[in-house]
Amino acid sequence: MADHPYRGRRAALATQHGKERALAPPLARRVGLIVEPVAIDTDAFGTFTGTTPRAGTAAEAALAKARAGMAASGLPLGLASEGSFGPHPWLPFGAGGVETLAFIDAQRGLELTLSAVSRRTNFAHHDVRDGEDIAPFLARVGFPSHALVVKAADGTVLATGVQTMAALSPLAWPGHRLETDMRAHLNPTRMAAIRALAGRLAARLGTLCPACACPGWGETDVQRGLPCSSCQQPTQGIAAIIDGCNACGHRESRPRPDGVTAASPAACDWCNP
Ligand SMILES: [Zn+2]
Ligand SMILES: [Zn+2]
Numbered sequence: 001m002a003d004h005p006y007r008g009r010r011a012a013l014a015t016q017h018g019k020e021r022a023l024a025p026p027l028a029r030r031v032g033l034i035v036e037p038v039a040i041d042t043d044a045f046g047t048f049t050g051t052t053p054r055a056g057t058a059a060e061a062a063l064a065k066a067r068a069g070m071a072a073s074g075l076p077l078g079l080a081s082e083g084s085f086g087p088h089p090w091l092p093f094g095a096g097g098v099e100t101l102a103f104i105d106a107q108r109g110l111e112l113t114l115s116a117v118s119r120r121t122n123f124a125h126h127d128v129r130d131g132e133d134i135a136p137f138l139a140r141v142g143f144p145s146h147a148l149v150v151k152a153a154d155g156t157v158l159a160t161g162v163q164t165m166a167a168l169s170p171l172a173w174p175g176h177r178l179e180t181d182m183r184a185h186l187n188p189t190r191m192a193a194i195r196a197l198a199g200r201l202a203a204r205l206g207t208l209c210p211a212c213a214c215p216g217w218g219e220t221d222v223q224r225g226l227p228c229s230s231c232q233q234p235t236q237g238i239a240a241i242i243d244g245c246n247a248c249g250h251r252e253s254r255p256r257p258d259g260v261t262a263a264s265p266a267a268c269d270w271c272n273p
Helices: 020-031 058-073 135-140 165-171 188-205
Strands: 010-014 034-038 077-085 097-105 110-118 125-127 148-151 157-162 177-180 218-224 238-244 251-255
Touching: 010 020, 010 058, 020 034, 020 077, 020 188, 034 058, 058 077, 058 097, 058 110, 077 188, 097 188, 110 188, 148 165, 157 165, 218 251
Parallel strands: 010 034, 010 077
Antiparallel strands: 077 097, 097 110, 125 177, 148 157, 148 177, 218 238, 238 251
């Protein structure tokens, strides 16, 4: 990819949490993009401790952060990530994590967001009870490599980024709540999830639109209507993958990568109503 349009270009990464460690290497390797951390107040877009609620969807929040980094740095390329952890209205099911990554190329009119659901998250909280051993909770959430937040019974944040027993012990009082600190630089599990998503973004940016040559060509939608193998009527099954370009709007459909071309009659409303 010596001739990739992003080779040697700088992209602003809005972060306070050291995410360039996860994001920069795959993007440098695959498309030659140079990720430049820009210190903006990302907490203004919402905090994990609940002191500032987030507005809109995770994708909207990530795009807004990316735009703030671009505005602060004057760079036309921007990047930001957003994590959501259950239980949360953005999450379709119980405890889990969703990482969302946004990329903006203002000159090409490209806005791209990618998300990954990870069931592997240490997201948890625990209310300390009188005379109780908190060691099992600490082991489960990966303390001290993964930091904690301590809150009073009324929800007041007493400490964040707690990573030592010396700091935790005086705060682990009955009635206090211990929560996993989900900020990326204090949560290696989360950092690994961001790294995996950065690899997907790099692959996506490495693929150019066949119509306008803008980076970021890839799956944007699916086409339903997979025909029933018995009666040939369309089902809700996925018939084809739709690749698209968010810059020029060009779309193409391609067969499912698993080679499936028909649905089981069991999934057909005609054969199995
Ligand atoms: Zn295009
Ligand atoms: Zn059928």
